[in-house]
Amino acid sequence: MKDTLQLLIINSLESLKENGVIEELPESIRIDHSKDKSQGDFACNIALVLSKQAKCTPRNLAEKIVSNLTVSDKVDRVEIAGPGFINFFLSHESNTSVIENIIDEGEGYGSSNVGNGKRVLLEFVSANPTGPLHVGHGRGAAYGATVSNLLRAVGFEVNNEYYVNDAGRQMDILATSVYLRYIGTEKFPDNGYKGDYIKSISDQLSGIDKVDILPNVKASSDDSNDIERYMDDLIVSCKMSLGESYKVVFDTAINNILDGIKRDLSGFGVEYQKWFLEQSLIDSGLSNKTIKTLQDSECIYEKEGALWFRTTDFGDEKDRVVVRENGNHTYFASDIAYHLEKLERGYDKIINIWGADHHGYIARVKASISALGHDPDKLEVLLVQFANLYRKGKKVSMSTRSGSFVTLKELCDEVGNDAARFFYILRKSEQHMDFDLDLAKSKTNENPVFYIQYAHARICSVLKQASEKFADSSAYDLSLLSNDYEVSLIKSLNRYKGVVQSSALNYEPHVLAYYLRELAGNFHSYYNGSEFLVDDSALRASRLLLISSVRQVISNGLKLLGVVAPESM
RNA sequence: GCGCUCGUAGCUCAAUUGGAUAGAGUACUCGGCUACGAACCGAGCGGUUGCAGGUUCGACUCCUGCCGAGCGCGCCA
Numbered sequence: 001m002k003d004t005l006q007l008l009i010i011n012s013l014e015s016l017k018e019n020g021v022i023e024e025l026p027e028s029i030r031i032d033h034s035k036d037k038s039q040g041d042f043a044c045n046i047a048l049v050l051s052k053q054a055k056c057t058p059r060n061l062a063e064k065i066v067s068n069l070t071v072s073d074k075v076d077r078v079e080i081a082g083p084g085f086i087n088f089f090l091s092h093e094s095n096t097s098v099i100e101n102i103i104d105e106g107e108g109y110g111s112s113n114v115g116n117g118k119r120v121l122l123e124f125v126s127a128n129p130t131g132p133l134h135v136g137h138g139r140g141a142a143y144g145a146t147v148s149n150l151l152r153a154v155g156f157e158v159n160n161e162y163y164v165n166d167a168g169r170q171m172d173i174l175a176t177s178v179y180l181r182y183i184g185t186e187k188f189p190d191n192g193y194k195g196d197y198i199k200s201i202s203d204q205l206s207g208i209d210k211v212d213i214l215p216n217v218k219a220s221s222d223d224s225n226d227i228e229r230y231m232d233d234l235i236v237s238c239k240m241s242l243g244e245s246y247k248v249v250f251d252t253a254i255n256n257i258l259d260g261i262k263r264d265l266s267g268f269g270v271e272y273q274k275w276f277l278e279q280s281l282i283d284s285g286l287s288n289k290t291i292k293t294l295q296d297s298e299c300i301y302e303k304e305g306a307l308w309f310r311t312t313d314f315g316d317e318k319d320r321v322v323v324r325e326n327g328n329h330t331y332f333a334s335d336i337a338y339h340l341e342k343l344e345r346g347y348d349k350i351i352n353i354w355g356a357d358h359h360g361y362i363a364r365v366k367a368s369i370s371a372l373g374h375d376p377d378k379l380e381v382l383l384v385q386f387a388n389l390y391r392k393g394k395k396v397s398m399s400t401r402s403g404s405f406v407t408l409k410e411l412c413d414e415v416g417n418d419a420a421r422f423f424y425i426l427r428k429s430e431q432h433m434d435f436d437l438d439l440a441k442s443k444t445n446e447n448p449v450f451y452i453q454y455a456h457a458r459i460c461s462v463l464k465q466a467s468e469k470f471a472d473s474s475a476y477d478l479s480l481l482s483n484d485y486e487v488s489l490i491k492s493l494n495r496y497k498g499v500v501q502s503s504a505l506n507y508e509p510h511v512l513a514y515y516l517r518e519l520a521g522n523f524h525s526y527y528n529g530s531e532f533l534v535d536d537s538a539l540r541a542s543r544l545l546l547i548s549s550v551r552q553v554i555s556n557g558l559k560l561l562g563v564v565a566p567e568s569m
Numbered sequence: 570g571c572g573c574u575c576g577u578a579g580c581u582c583a584a585u586u587g588g589a590u591a592g593a594g595u596a597c598u599c600g601g602c603u604a605c606g607a608a609c610c611g612a613g614c615g616g617u618u619g620c621a622g623g624u625u626c627g628a629c630u631c632c633u634g635c636c637g638a639g640c641g642c643g644c645c646a
Contacts, residue, residue, distance in 0.1 A: 032585055035592095045588060048626065058626060082589040083626065128646065170646055228645085306644050317572075317642080324644040331646050359573050360641045385574070386639075427582065430574060432639065434581070439595095446608090448594070454608050462605050469605095495585090502585075514583060517593080528601090528610040569608080 001494075002031040004074060005042055005088055012068035013046070021064055022054045033495055037487065040079065040087035041095065041494075047084040058084025095487075096478040098494050102549035110500045110556050115155030121342055122148050124353035125265070126163040129257045130174045131195055133264050134398055134405040135435065136355075140384050141408070142424035142562070143509065144353045145270040147382075149560045150504035150512070159273045159347075162265075163338060166254055167278045168331060172235045174257075175250040178202050179238055182249070183210040191231050195403030201256045208245045213237040264409050269417060269562045281337045287329055290337040290372070291322055299371045309336075314367035314376075335361075336368040343374045350378055351507075356385045356430075382507055387424075387435040396437075406437070415440045415447075418563045422449035425509040425561060448517050452554060453566055455520035459551040460567040462532055466544055469533065476541035485526035486546060492519045496553050500560070509561065516557045523550050 006029050016022050026049060034043045047062035054061045062084045069078060074094040079087045102109045124144025127137050144160070151158045165171075177192040181202035188194065213234065239246050258275075265272070281287045291307070294300045299310050300322065307323035309332075322333040342350050354361070359381075366376040389396040389406065398405040412420050423440060426448070427433045440447070481490065495515065503511040532543045555565040 321644045357640055450608055458606055524609055533605050
């Protein structure tokens with residue numbers, strides 16, 4: 001419908017151009033849904049945009065545009081309002097036709113092909129496998145999964161990917177922590193992983209010698225400045241004492257945790273096409289090869305025994321180390337190789353969803369993409385702000401190392417997947433968000449997700465009773481749907497497709513969530529103000545068709561959000 | 570100190586991406602079940618959009634400077 005109106009405007013503008021009223025045609029013409037029904041169904045601001053070059057007032061220009069509009073049977077009338085908006089009032093028939101479209105297309109209604117089959121790689125969560133996912137990760141998981149659903153719905157081919165940091169010092173700290181629990185030492189270091197899950201993993205170890213690795217350590221655990229070196233010494237001692245068995249401890253630890261992460265995400269309705277292991281970049285030699293490539297193109301220099309990547313040449317604030325003095329690659333080195341590998345897989349777009357604490361890495365990753373001869377704009381980084389957790393009005397601080405955190409699974413068990421998924425995406429991702437655990441747990445009825453699900457269940461209930469009480473009747477007449485409730489409901493239905501598209505293209509799932517709430521609200525008002533199962537069969541059939549289409553849209557929308565649309569609750 | 574993300578009703582958040590009178594939920598005050606599910610509906614109350622300038626037909630939105638919050642600024646991940 002927008003296209004039709006755009007065409008009408010363009011035709012009018014072209015004739016105005018011939019008459020010399022305007023000089024240039026605009027690049028694009030915005031047609032928006034009106035927010036108030038006194039402003040019709042669609043509004044166009046083109047007269048305000050062009051008034052300067054037309055050298056007349058916006059209202060004046062609007063009148064000229066309108067007088068040149070060709071008549072369409074889809075448009076009842078056109079008005080000029082406010083500073084010069086052109087408001088279109090559509091015919092009742094063109095508004096109600098959406099109902100039949102929804103019924104015809106069913107579950108497919110709302111999807112489109114604006115993505116044109118372009119391939120997108122979407123990486124999200126990617127939390128280090130050093131412990132179970134906590135509620136902080138939940139936001140990224142819900143957001144990523146929903147963005148993925150939305151992009152698929154509008155015609156992109158999307159692959160979801162989780163990057164597993166299974167190499168590096170943190171993993172050694174994890175393995176050492178597990179071993180220390182296994183031998184049951186009393187002197188567990190403060191900077192080890194202290195969560196209860198470490199003990200559970202150590203319980204699964206058997207047949208490995210219990211050697212006290214603490215005496216071999218030189219640095220002191222009492223010196224707070226030395227605490228990280230103390231940990232490094234512990235790791236070395238652990239590796240030396242265990243020999244071959246170290247790998248068993250290491251693998252047991254990571255496999256347990258990774259399995260748990262996979263299970264939690266799957267239970268949360270989040271599916272991945274690929275779990276990409278950092279270790280595979282090292283094993284395949286890609287990490288080394290990438291650094292070699294950068295060295296050949298003279299992007300790398302040596303300073304104080306380390307290799308530095310000249311990222312400042314590509315807009316970063318300072319140069320970054322890729323190979324440490326001790327010969328180990330940094331996390332950044334793996335990341336360069338990983339992004340190169342992603343690009344070489346041939347995606348049209350690469351999206352990373354990161355926690356807001358990683359924003360400092362965007363510049364250096366983009367720099368590395370440029371340095372390797374790729375287009376840095378192919379990478380889009382979406383930042384998700386932290387969720388501050390509150391319990392009994394007090395902020396809960398969380399840390400994986402100290403083991404004090406609320407896990408994602410605990411949250412889902414307490415409030416349910418639907419409420420958790422919905423709650424997470426209800427806020428714009430870059431908005432800081434307060435997650436009140438007591439509110440989510442104790443007052444779940446106030447969560448808007450139930451409000452929407454309730455509308456769906458109510459419609460199902462009405463439809464069920466209709467089919468029991470009345471024989472089939474397809475003789476509907478949509479022109480009968482003319483009371484205020486019906487008009488605003490139909491207006492909302494007409495917006496759905498556009499909402500899905502903008503929600504997807506802007507990576508803003510909350511827009512869809514708010515829309516569904518509004519649609520459900522319109523339905524609840526309708527329900528309380530009108531009776532559906534009336535004696536007049538044509539009116540009854542029309543109203544039932546209308547609420548069937550509402551049910552379909554709610555169901556389709558909730559599915560995109562990963563929320564169940566129940567027939568009863 | 571520098572950088573990033575923010576600041577909207579008592580509280581939690583929206584605002585068609587620069588549009589018309591800034592809207593929902595919650596809290597509070599009234600009212601509505603012998604109709605298809607009251608997990609609902611209706612009415613009211615609630616605002617100098619952190620502050621001060623600027624850009625233009627038009628600013629919560631863009632620019633500048635302050636104030637405040639969170640996060641970054643390591644040869645950690």
